[in-house]
Amino acid sequence: xITVIVVCVFGLVxxxxxxRAKSVFGGRIGPRAVQSIWDVVRLFxxxxxxxxxTSSIFQLAPSISFVCxxxxxxxxxxxxxxxxxxxxxxxVLFAYVLALSRFVMIIxxxxxxxxxxxxxxxxxGLYGMLVEPAFFVLFGSLSLFTGHTSFTxxxxxxxxxxxxxxxxxxxxxxxxxxxxxIESSRLPVDDxxxxxxxxxxxxxxxxxxxxxxxxxxxxxxxLKFAMYGVMLTNFFLPHNVWLPIALAIGIVVQFAFAxxxxxxxxxxxxxxxxxxxxxxxxxxxxxxxxxxxxxxxMHKIGM
Amino acid sequence: xxxxxxxxxxxxxxxxxxxxxxxxxxxxxxxxxxxxxxxGNLVLHADAISAGMTLLINTGVILGALYGVLxxxxxxxxxxxxxxxxxxxxxxxxxxxxxxxxxRDVVSLLIWWEVMSVSSFFLVLFDGHRAKVRExxxxxxxxxxxxxxxxxxxxxxxxxxxxxxxxxxxxxLAVGSEAWWWVFGLxxxxxxxxxxxxxxxxxxxxxxxxxxxxxxxxxxxxMIKLGIYGIVRMLWLSxxxxxxxxxxxxxxxxxxxxxxxxxxxxxxxxKRLLAYSSIENMGLLVxxxxxAEVATALNSPVVAAFAWCAVVLHAVVHMLAKTMLFQGAGxxxxxxxxxxxxxxxxLVHRMPKTVLLITVSGIVICxxxxxxxFASEFLMYSAGIRGMWIENVSSSIVYLAAVVAMxxxxxxxxxxxxxxxxxGLLGTARTPQALHAEERSKxxxxxxxxxxxxVVAIAVYPQGIVDATYGVLSNLSGGLDLTGARASLVNxxxxxxxxxxxxxxxxxxRRIARSNTIIERGPTWGCGFTAGxxxxxxxxxxxxxxxxEIAGGKIGIVxxxxxxxxxxxxxxxxxxTSHEVDIxxxxxxxxxxxxxxxxxxxxxxxxxxxxxxxISYAFVFILGxxxxxxxxxx
Numbered sequence: 001x002i003t004v005i006v007v008c009v010f011g012l013v014x015x016x017x018x019x020r021a022k023s024v025f026g027g028r029i030g031p032r033a034v035q036s037i038w039d040v041v042r043l044f045x046x047x048x049x050x051x052x053x054t055s056s057i058f059q060l061a062p063s064i065s066f067v068c069x070x071x072x073x074x075x076x077x078x079x080x081x082x083x084x085x086x087x088x089x090x091x092v093l094f095a096y097v098l099a100l101s102r103f104v105m106i107i108x109x110x111x112x113x114x115x116x117x118x119x120x121x122x123x124x125g126l127y128g129m130l131v132e133p134a135f136f137v138l139f140g141s142l143s144l145f146t147g148h149t150s151f152t153x154x155x156x157x158x159x160x161x162x163x164x165x166x167x168x169x170x171x172x173x174x175x176x177x178x179x180x181x182i183e184s185s186r187l188p189v190d191d192x193x194x195x196x197x198x199x200x201x202x203x204x205x206x207x208x209x210x211x212x213x214x215x216x217x218x219x220x221x222x223l224k225f226a227m228y229g230v231m232l233t234n235f236f237l238p239h240n241v242w243l244p245i246a247l248a249i250g251i252v253v254q255f256a257f258a259x260x261x262x263x264x265x266x267x268x269x270x271x272x273x274x275x276x277x278x279x280x281x282x283x284x285x286x287x288x289x290x291x292x293x294x295x296x297x298m299h300k301i302g303m
Numbered sequence: 304x305x306x307x308x309x310x311x312x313x314x315x316x317x318x319x320x321x322x323x324x325x326x327x328x329x330x331x332x333x334x335x336x337x338x339x340x341x342x343g344n345l346v347l348h349a350d351a352i353s354a355g356m357t358l359l360i361n362t363g364v365i366l367g368a369l370y371g372v373l374x375x376x377x378x379x380x381x382x383x384x385x386x387x388x389x390x391x392x393x394x395x396x397x398x399x400x401x402x403x404x405x406x407r408d409v410v411s412l413l414i415w416w417e418v419m420s421v422s423s424f425f426l427v428l429f430d431g432h433r434a435k436v437r438e439x440x441x442x443x444x445x446x447x448x449x450x451x452x453x454x455x456x457x458x459x460x461x462x463x464x465x466x467x468x469x470x471x472x473x474x475x476l477a478v479g480s481e482a483w484w485w486v487f488g489l490x491x492x493x494x495x496x497x498x499x500x501x502x503x504x505x506x507x508x509x510x511x512x513x514x515x516x517x518x519x520x521x522x523x524x525x526m527i528k529l530g531i532y533g534i535v536r537m538l539w540l541s542x543x544x545x546x547x548x549x550x551x552x553x554x555x556x557x558x559x560x561x562x563x564x565x566x567x568x569x570x571x572x573x574k575r576l577l578a579y580s581s582i583e584n585m586g587l588l589v590x591x592x593x594x595a596e597v598a599t600a601l602n603s604p605v606v607a608a609f610a611w612c613a614v615v616l617h618a619v620v621h622m623l624a625k626t627m628l629f630q631g632a633g634x635x636x637x638x639x640x641x642x643x644x645x646x647x648x649x650l651v652h653r654m655p656k657t658v659l660l661i662t663v664s665g666i667v668i669c670x671x672x673x674x675x676x677f678a679s680e681f682l683m684y685s686a687g688i689r690g691m692w693i694e695n696v697s698s699s700i701v702y703l704a705a706v707v708a709m710x711x712x713x714x715x716x717x718x719x720x721x722x723x724x725x726x727g728l729l730g731t732a733r734t735p736q737a738l739h740a741e742e743r744s745k746x747x748x749x750x751x752x753x754x755x756x757x758v759v760a761i762a763v764y765p766q767g768i769v770d771a772t773y774g775v776l777s778n779l780s781g782g783l784d785l786t787g788a789r790a791s792l793v794n795x796x797x798x799x800x801x802x803x804x805x806x807x808x809x810x811x812x813r814r815i816a817r818s819n820t821i822i823e824r825g826p827t828w829g830c831g832f833t834a835g836x837x838x839x840x841x842x843x844x845x846x847x848x849x850x851x852e853i854a855g856g857k858i859g860i861v862x863x864x865x866x867x868x869x870x871x872x873x874x875x876x877x878x879x880t881s882h883e884v885d886i887x888x889x890x891x892x893x894x895x896x897x898x899x900x901x902x903x904x905x906x907x908x909x910x911x912x913x914x915x916x917x918i919s920y921a922f923v924f925i926l927g928x929x930x931x932x933x934x935x936x937x
Binding site: 051064095106107111119125143208284 | 655669671691711718720798826828845
C-alpha cells in the first residue's frame with residue numbers, strides 16, 4: 001500500500017522535478033515542480049481532436065495502458081512492507097502487463113495511419129523486445145539468490161553483505177535505471193526535449209492524442225518512472241527498517257532519480273538511432289554478470 | 304454442383320464423428336480407465352492423453368468445418384469431382400487425425416499418418432490451378448513422406464531390437480542405450496517434421512498460405528499438434544526420463560520458437576506470418592516438454608508440474624487463437640482477395656467485427672494478459688525460473704536460456720502481431736479493394752465468436768482447464784502434484800479480471816470527464832505535411848526492416864536490384880524489389896532436392912529417345928544374360 005501512495009504522489013510530480021532540474025542545469029528559472037500536476041489537470045479539462053482515420057482502439061489504448069501501469073505498481077513492495085498484490089512468479093506478470101501496455105500503444109499509433117507514428121511504434125516495439133531479456137535475467141538471478149519468486153518475498157529476503165553482493169546490487173540498480181529510461185523513452189535512447197516530430201519514439205507515437213487521453217498518457221509515464229524509483233529504493237532498504245526512515249530513503253531516491261534523469265538530459269546527447277540496439281543489448285550482458293555473481297555467492301561455481 | 308452443398312455433407316459426417324468419438328472417450332478422460340474397441344481388424348485404444356487429443360481435434364475441426372461452409376460458398380465454378388475430393392479429404396483428415404491418437408503400434412499408426420498427410424495434401428491443393436499452390440503442396444507431401452520414413456525407420460529399429468511393432472515395446476529398451484537413441488532419434492525426428500521444428504519446418508510456411516483458410520486453421524491449430532502428440536507419447540512410454548533427450552528437446556524448442564517468430568516479423572503475407580507464428584508456438588510447446596523431461600530426470604517435480612500444465616493449456620489456447628486468426632485472414636482474403644499486408648489497411652472501418660476478432664486473438668497469441676495464452680506462458684516462465692534453482696549449474700544455465708528465449712520470442716511476437724494488426728487492419732486503405740471491403744456475414748463470423756467465448760472463459764477461469772484435464776495431466780506428468788500450478792492459474796485469472804474491470808472503470812471515467820468537453824474530428828496530424836495519403840504510411844516491409852537490420856540481413860530478405868555500372872551512360876528503366884525466403888529452405892532443402900534432381904538427370908542420359916540406342920540396350924542385356932549363363936553364374 002505504501003508503494004501505491006509513494007508512486008501516486010511522485011508519479012504526478014516526477015516529470016515536474018525532471019523539468020525543474022533541467023531548467024536549473026540549463027541556467028533558467030523554469031516552472032515549479034508541481035507545474036506538471038496543473039498541466040495534467042488542464043489536459044483533463046480540455047476537449048480533444050480525434051483523427052477521422054482512427055477507430056476505437058485509438059481511444060481505448062491510453063486507458064488500457066494506464067491500468068497496466070497501475071497493476072504493475074500493485075506488485076511492487078516497499079522494502080519489507082508487502083505489495084498490494086503478491087503471489088509466486090509475479091515478476092512475470094509485471095513484465096507482461098507492461099508489454100500489454102506497449103502492445104496497445106503501438107497499435108493505437110498505427111491506427112492513425114501517420115508515417116511518424118508508425119516509425120515511433122516500430123522502434124517502441126523493437127526496444128521493448130531488446131530490453132526484456134535483461135529484466136528476466138536480473139530477476140531470475142535474484143530469485144535464485146533469495147529462493148523466492150515474487151517481488152515482495154524477494155525484496156524482503158534480499159540481504160546484502162560482502163563485496164560481490166554490493167557489486168551485484170550496484171549492477172542491478174544500474175539495470176533498473178537504464179530499463180526505466182528506455183521504457184520511458186528518455187536519454188540516452190531518445191530525447192524528449194527536442195521538437196515533437198524529431199523525438200522519434202514515445203513522443204512521436206502520441207502525436208495525435210489530445211485532451212484527456214494525452215493527460216492520461218502523461219500521468220502514466222510519470223507513474224512508470226516513480227514505480228521504477230520505488231523498485232530502485234528496494235535494493236537499498238535494510239530489511240528491518242523503521243517506516244519513517246524507509247519513507248525518507250524512498251523520497252531521497254525518488255528525488256535523486258529524477259534529478260539524475262534531468263541532469264542526463266541536460267548534459268548528454270542522445271545516441272544515434274542505429275546504435276541504440278547495441279546499447280540496449282549490453283544491459284542483458286550486465287544482467288548476466290549479476291547471474292554469475294549469484295552463482296559465485298551461492299558457491300555453485302568456484303572463485 | 305455447388306461447393307457449399309458438397310461440403311455440408313462432409314461437415315455433417317464430421318459432426319457425427321466428433322459426437323461419437325467425444326462421447327466414447329469421455330470415460331477415459333478422467334485418467335482412470337482406458338478404452339478399447341475392435342472394428343473388424345481395427346483395434347482402437349483410448350487413454351486419457353488420446354481422450355484429450357480427441358477433444359482438441361474435434362473442437363478445431365468443427366470450428367474449421369463450420370467456417371468452411373460459408374468460406375467455400377463463392378467457389379461456384381468447381382466441378383463435382385473437385386467438390387467431392389475436397390469434402391472427402393476434409394472428412395478423411397478428421398478421421399485420420401482421430402485414429403492416429405488411437406493406434407498403439409507403429410504400422411497402423413503410420414497407415415493413418417499417411418491418410419492424414421495425403422488428405423491434407425488434397426486439401427492444400429484446392430487452388431491447384433495456381434503454380435505456387437501446386438509447388439507448396441508437392442513440397443508438403445514429399446517432406447511428410449520423409450517424416451513418415453523416419454518414423455518407419457525408428458519403428459523398424461524397435462522391431463529389430465524387441466521383436467514387436469507395439470509402441471509399448473519401447474518400455475523394454477534401456478534408456479540411453481544405442482537402440483533407444485536410434486528409436487527415439489528417428490521417431491522424434493519424424494514427428495518433429497509434422498510439428499514444424501526448425502530445421503524441419505520448411506513445408507509449413509508454404510503450405511499454410513496455400514491452403515484455403517478453413518483448412519489452414521485446422522492444419523495449424525490441430526494437425527501439427529499431432530507431431531507434438533507423437534513426441535509426448537514417446538516420452539510417456541519411455542520407462543525412465545532422459546536428461547539428455549530433454550535437453551535436446553528444450554534447445555530445439557527454444558531455437559524453433561525464436562527462429563519462427565523472427566521470421567514472422569519480416570513477413571508481408573498475413574497467412575505466412577501466421578504460419579511462422581505457429582512454428583514459434585510449436586517451439587514453445589516442445590521447449591516446455593523438454594523442461595518437463597529434464598526436471599523429471601533431475602527430480603524436480605515442481606518444475607515438471609508447471610511445464611506439463613503449460614503444455615496442455617498452451618495447446619488448447621493456441622488451437623483456439625490460430626483458428627480465429629486464420630479464419631480472420633480468410634475473411635480478409637474473401638473481402639479483398641489479398642493476403643499482402645501492404646495492400647490492406649483501413650479495414651477497421653469496413654470490417655470492424657473481423658478486426659476486433661483478429662485484434663483479440665493477436666493479443667492472445669502474443670501471450671499477453673488478460674487472455675489465456677498468458678496463463679500458459681506464465682506457467683512456462685514459472686517452470687523456467689524455478690528450473691534455474693536446480694542444483695547443477697549446467698541445467699540452471701539451460702533453464703535461463705529457455706527464459707531468455709521465451710522473452711525474446713514474446714517481444715518479437717509483439718512486433719509481428721502489431722504489424723499484422725496495425726499495418727494490415729488499421730490506418731487508411733492502401734488499395735481500392737481494401738477501401739471497398741465488405742464485412743462478412745454474421746454466420747461466417749460465428750465460428751470465430753465461438754472460439755472467442757472459449758478464449759474469454761479461459762481468460763477469467765484458467766484453472767478450469769487444469770481441473771477439466773486433470774486426468775490427462777496426471778497421466779502425462781506421472782501423477783505429479785499440480786496444486787502449485789493450479790494456484791498460479793487462480794492468481795492469473797484474478798489478475799485478468801482486475802485488468803478487464805480496471806480498463807472498464809478507467810474508460811467509464813474518461814467518458815464522464817469528456818462529457819463536458821468539445822470533441823472534434825479532424826485529419827491525422829501530418830507534422831505540417833498536407834499532401835499525405837495512404838502511401839505515406841509505414842508499410843509491412845519497413846516495419847520488419849529494423850529486425851532485419853539487427854539480424855544483419857541474414858534472415859532471408861532477398862533484394863533484387865541491378866546497380867549502376869560504369870558503362871551505363873544513359874539511364875535505363877530500373878527496378879528494385881525485395882522478397883523473403885526461408886533460409887533453411889534455401890540452404891538445406893533446396894540444396895538436397897537440387898542434388899537429387901542433378902543425380903537423376905545424370906542417369907537420364909540413357910534415355911536418348913532414339914530407337915537404335917534402346918535396341919542396343921536390349922542387345923547388351925541379352926548378351927549379358929547369355930554370358931552369365933555360359934559362365935555358370937545363373
